[in-house]
Amino acid sequence: MSCSKSKIDMPHPVCLITNTEDGGLLICQEGIDILDQIIQPVVVVAVVGPYRTGKSYLMNRLAGKRKGFALGSTIESKTKGIWMWCVPHPHIEDHTLVLLDTEGLGDVDKGDEKHDVWIFCLAVLLSTTLVYNSLGTIDNTALEKLQYVTKLTEHIEVKSRTEDGESMELMRVFPSFVWTVRDFTLDLELDGKEITADEYLENALMLKKGDTVTPNVVNYNKTRRSLLDLFAVRKCFVFDRPGNAKTMKQIEKLADDDLDESFVEQSMAFCTYIYTNSKSKTMRGGRSVTGRMLATLAQTYVKAISSGQVPSLDNAVESLAQIHNSRAVQEAVEFYRCEMTKRVHFPTETQQELSDIHAGVEKEAISIFIKGSFNDQNQEYQKDLVKCLSKEYEELVKQNMEESRKVCRSIITRVFGSLEEEVKKGIYMRSGGYIEYCSALERAVQQYRSEKGHGLMVEQVLTNYLAENNNVGENILAADRSLSEAEREIEEERREKEALEQKNRQLEEQKAIQEKLFLDEKNSLRENIRQLTVKKEEEERRSREEIMRLQQAIHQGRRSPWNSFTSFLVNDVIHPATSWISKIF
Structure with a gap:
């Protein structure tokens, strides 16, 4: 066989x-x-x-x-x-x-x-x-x-x-x-x-x-x-x-x-x-x-x-629905998990890249569930699917961020390594050293940002690194006797301003990610409802075909119960009083 x-x-x-x-x-x-x-x-x-x-x-x-x-x-x-x-x-x-x-x-x-x-x-x-x-x-x-x-x-x-x-x-x-x-x-x-x-x-x-x-x-x-x-x-x-x-x-x-x-x-x-x-x-x-x-x-x-x-036909349908709807959820989630593993290469350069892959795979996963499920009362199993896929995606987003942090830290170690060695040797602890240090630091920052493949956590990792090494600049500034007191105050204000600007870059980076994730969630719900709507319309079409089939099979006027039966199908099956879409989620 x-x-x-x-x-x-x-x-x-x-x-x-x-x-x-x-x-x-x-x-x-x-x-x-x-x-x-x-x-x-x-x-x-x-x-x-x-x-x-x-x-x-x-x-x-x-x-x-x-x-x-x-x-x-x-x-x-x-x-x-x-x-x-x-x-x-x-x-x-x-x-x-x-x-x-x-x-x-x-x-x-x-x-x-x-x-x-x-x-x-x-x-x-x-x-x-x-x-x-x-x-x-x-x-x-x-x-x-x-x-x-x-x-x-x-x-x-x-x-x-x-x-x-x-x-x-x-x-x-x-x-x-x-x-x-x-x-x-x-x-x-x-x-x-x-x-x-x-x-x-x-x-x-x-x-x-x-x-x-x-x-x-x-x-x-x-x-x-x-x-x-x-x-x-x-x-x-x-x-x-x-x-x-x-x-x-x-x-x-x-x-x-x-x-x-x-x-x-x-x-x-x-x-x-x-x-x-x-x-x-x-x-x-x-x-x-x-x-x-x-x-x-x-x-x-x-x-x-x-x-x-x-x-019992009703018990059989209920039992069948429980078994196959649960299986449909499992198969859809497993498909999503496997496909995301194959298609995503961490870290992605942007959140948009991960979101696009997620949207495509999620659409296919929902389709697998829709095709494999039926009689999903109040869309309980589809709600489970939404929760499961959301959790899977959340873990992928976290993993993507963490992988990006790892890559960014590695780049920082490589790019800022020579500067750190010079600091350890005390090269900048002299008159005029602070200006030279600031120039070297700026060159390292620009080189770091120009690197490819570090993902979407560039500014967060840089912010943390600069904050951790803030005292280095303070010490070099204090040791630079070539600066007047007024110049020293100006430099301190500039350092505070740059730190604030860097913090804002990090916040903008995080805000963009959060907004994209929120949009992903909205698109996910929209796609669930879209596919559910298509499925319901298909079921209604089949119900209409069933009515036509039975109408053709039963001779006109031969069965008195036919009118009420047709009424049942039209009112309770094809045009339900309460929209099923409004009940989801």
Whole structure:
């Protein structure tokens, strides 16, 4: 298997969720490790259905392979638990197609309906497209075998955000539904007119009137109503038999030319639809789910089931947000730290130089966080990021100053060294020596300032040095007998004036640094808000697209709750009453 941040290509499927000896479910670490490496958005297609109906073959075709998911040629069910195959998406760049093959429902050897319900629920929770595969026709018997759908509201918890209740909320987050009917031998006709496979499905799902009165009608409508209530997007494909019994036993070894032509065409149409219409998995607000996030969701759901709880969409989102927002902060800070280490060469000549590097790297770090985070309530994690990056930058500023001080001290030692030696020898302790000393000192100061590479603490270090050696000039001035008392007073006043001017240079130097740092802080907050605004606008755009998708999927006037549902999305998602920007920082 080859994995990278940009691409993952598994040579074969691996188990994602396995069965325990006592009939429970257990996460397989190998599958989680693979998902954890995928930072691309994922399109998740899961197949469910009765055992021995050819589910695995369909998934192999979606993977573009003849072999992969185990096919069985006997009455024994081959797939146990949920198996996963991650391949580059053939149509969408920088996306990974995650195929989930589930164990057959209704396996007589297993005989555990509750286990089947959980497998069905997990397939629904993890996928963006749910493929239900069955044999023969879509009749009442086939729909009775799909009774698991009626238990979804009992086995999946979601806090309703609409007046229309849980079903409408589930419809918003549930995958699209594709029913594949294998070995279909009927003519697609209704009342003597040719119909499409989609019309065939919708006709089979039509409700009988009187379901609130007659028990038989209630039972008849139960599965149908659940499918209509929970899956906004529905699609149907019918398949001819691929060949005779001999062909069926070795189908994974045969090329398309060896299979029934109609079956091959139908299979290609199915794959094309999945590639083209299956959306990337998203959370509320349109946040794309990566493989890494999908791994967390799978772990969260299985943990809830194993502990006897009902998987909660809200708890899963909260858990996912905590884990991935914390990770997003860590990754952003680590990126900032590493990039600043590579790009900054201490000491910088000016604070502006360090500020410019900081601004560029911080912008990238914020982008990493924005892309990796979601559902950041009140921007708590982004606030943490701001604090962390501010602390990192503060340390770099301190380091830059200290490195500059070291370089400046080294330059002072070199430049003022000869003057200090002359002072030690007493060369200037004579008549006329003070003027000569002042001239030599001024030359050294000018040479010091003209040096390159000493950084931004030039005047501070010079001020400290001159202050420490102030008594040298005083002693030389006192020893110079060539100066009159008036001249001596003038020189003392000049020395005080020069010391004050030097102090002012230091203060101006410090003021310029402080002003730049304050501007850096303002620019940092501005960049955080800018990127957050862009992200929010993108989420709003995705929400609008989701509304349009559901509007197109639900026939005009077929569902009375639609108006209030649309109102919820528009008022609570797209145009929140309180600006989220005002809450940050």
